[in-house]
Structures are given as structure tokens and as C-alpha cells.
Amino acid sequence: MALFQSSTSTLPEVTPVPRHIAVIMDGNGRWAKQRFMPRVMGHQRGVESVRSIVKACNNKGVGFLTLFAFSSENWRRPADEVTFLMKLFLKVLEKEVSKMHASNIRLRIIGDRTRFDEALVRHIENAEKLTAANTGLVLTIAANYGGRWDVMQAMHGLIQANPNRTTAFEEDELTPYLSMNYAPDPDLFIRTGGEQRISNFLLWQLAYTELYVTDTLWPAFDLKAFELALESYQKRERRFGRISEQLKGEKNA
Ligand code: IPE
Numbered sequence: 466m467a468l469f470q471s472s473t474s475t476l477p478e479v480t481p482v483p484r485h486i487a488v489i490m491d492g493n494g495r496w497a498k499q500r501f502m503p504r505v506m507g508h509q510r511g512v513e514s515v516r517s518i519v520k521a522c523n524n525k526g527v528g529f530l531t532l533f534a535f536s537s538e539n540w541r542r543p544a545d546e547v548t549f550l551m552k553l554f555l556k557v558l559e560k561e562v563s564k565m566h567a568s569n570i571r572l573r574i575i576g577d578r579t580r581f582d583e584a585l586v587r588h589i590e591n592a593e594k595l596t597a598a599n600t601g602l603v604l605t606i607a608a609n610y611g612g613r614w615d616v617m618q619a620m621h622g623l624i625q626a627n628p629n630r631t632t633a634f635e636e637d638e639l640t641p642y643l644s645m646n647y648a649p650d651p652d653l654f655i656r657t658g659g660e661q662r663i664s665n666f667l668l669w670q671l672a673y674t675e676l677y678v679t680d681t682l683w684p685a686f687d688l689k690a691f692e693l694a695l696e697s698y699q700k701r702e703r704r705f706g707r708i709s710e711q712l713k714g715e716k717n718a
């Protein structure tokens with residue numbers, strides 16, 4: 466797959482349907498609490514929202530969908546919740562990967578895998594291998610992912626490849642080493658659950674992404690809620706530092 470340049474160096478094509486949507490799936494715990502259920506029931510129900518947004522993106526011709534499933538900071542949660550989330554991740558892989566494959570979806574997992582147990586790592590590798598040649602939606606799950614971790618591991622890769630370099634590195638030299646080097650920067654960022662923060666998600670890649678926050682909690686985020694996010698996106702004017710008039714004129718003005 467081609468490597469993409471950062472939206473800060475070239476003017477990306479703006480299409481009515483975003484090429485890349487990145488989502489912080491937040492609010493599972495609150496959804497369960499409102500229903501007097503244990504928090505983990507919210508995670509369980511959240512899987513249904515994942516299914517419906519994946520299907521919608523695949524149908525609409527969205528190229529890339531990236532879902533934040535577990536952050537590098539989420540290890541700080543109570544141990545039983547962390548264990549539940551890891552088991553749920555494994556269960557979802559076991560159950561859904563063949564269906565995704567049948568729908569021509571390519572699955573990729575980004576994040577630090579070194580803390581996952583062996584069975585989970587094996588399932589991740591198998592899922593990526595099985596779906597590697599698929600040409601439909603590229604679904605990325607960010608698991609034990611942190612934006613700062615990503616920038617640091619990319620820097621490490623860059624320096625290792627250029628051990629004797631004494632001159633400064635350029636921005637575009639780093640991007641091939643980032644976890645999402647196979648995707649354009651996200652066009653649309655959706656956060657459910659109402660918090661107005663990035664929580665260490667794709668820090669580098671979100672530089673010019675349109676941000677959309679909704680109070681809807683993730684398990685309640687249905688097709689209608691997704692359409693509202695797309696409608697909001699379509700009303701935006703993406704200027705990438707330029708002025709309005711330049712956008713109607715020459716492409717790279
Ligand atoms: C997001 O929902 C899922 C994960 C972080 C794994 P939360 O579990 O953060 O739900 P709230 O924010 O507590 O409601």
C-alpha cells in the first residue's frame with residue numbers, strides 16, 4: 466500500500482465521504498451505570514456499535530476506519546475490568562474476523578503488543594494475515610495504543626535506520642515509521658461520551674482532522690448518530706492554513 470503524506474505538507478483531496486474516520490469509542494461505563502449494570506456490560510454492548518459502524522463505513526466507501534479500543538493509560542483501570550476487556554478483544558477476534566474477511570475488510574491492529582498474552586498476539590497476527598489482500602474498508606483497531614508511544618517508536622525506527630545522520634530530520638522522514646503509515650491522516654475524528662479531549666489518540670495524525678464530539682454514549686451510537694457526524698463533517702470548510710478563496714482556485718495554492 467502507498468505511503469501517505471501528512472496533511473500539513475500537501476493539500477489533501479476533500480471528498481464528501483471522509484476517506485479516513487478515527488473514533489474514540491467512549492462512554493461504555495456510563496451507559497451501563499445509567500442502567501444499574503456493571504461497567505463491563507457497557508463494553509459488551511459497545512461491540513454492537515462497532516459492528517454497525519464498520520458495516521456503514523464499508524457500505525459508504527469509507528477507505529479507513531480507526532477505532533480506539535484500549536489506550537496505553539487504560540491499564541490503570543481496576544484489574545478485573547482490564548481482564549474483561551482483554552478477553553472481550555480475543556472473543557471478538559475469534560467471532561468476527563471470518564465475517565470481516567467475507568466482507569472484504571482488511572484488519573490491522575496498532576499499538577504496543579508486548580503486554581498482550583500469547584493467544585491474543587497469535588489471533589491478531591492471524592487476523593492481519595488472513596485479511597491482508599482484502600481491498601475493501603481498512604479497519605484499524607488501536608489497542609494498547611498511545612499517540613506519544615507511536616511518535617517515540619517511530620523516532621526510534623528513524624534513528625536506527627540513520628545511525629550516522631548529523632543533520633536535522635524532516636517531518637516526512639518520520640511518517641513512514643508511524644503505525645498508520647498505510648493510511649492518510651484522518652479527515653473526521655468522532656468522540657462519543659461528550660469529553661472534549663484527545664486522550665493520547667493519534668496525536669501526530671490529527672493535526673488537521675475535523676473534530677466531532679457527541680454526548681451520545683458509545684453503546685447508543687447507532688447509524689442515525691453516525692449520519693449526524695457525517696452531515697456535520699460535510700458542512701465544514703477545511704482550509705489547512707489557507708484562506709477560503711484559495712481553496713476554490715488552484716489545488717496547492
Ligand atoms: C470507553 O468507555 C471504552 C474503553 C476505554 C475501553 P469507558 O469505559 O471509558 O466508559 P466511561 O467513559 O467510563 O463511561
Ligand code: IPE
Binds near residue numbers: 489662
Ligand atoms: C479513551 O477513553 C480511550 C478509549 C476509548 C479506548 P478513556 O475513557 O480512557 O479516556 P479518558 O480517561 O476519559 O480521557
Ligand code: MG
Binds near residue numbers: 491492493658
Ligand atoms: Mg471513558
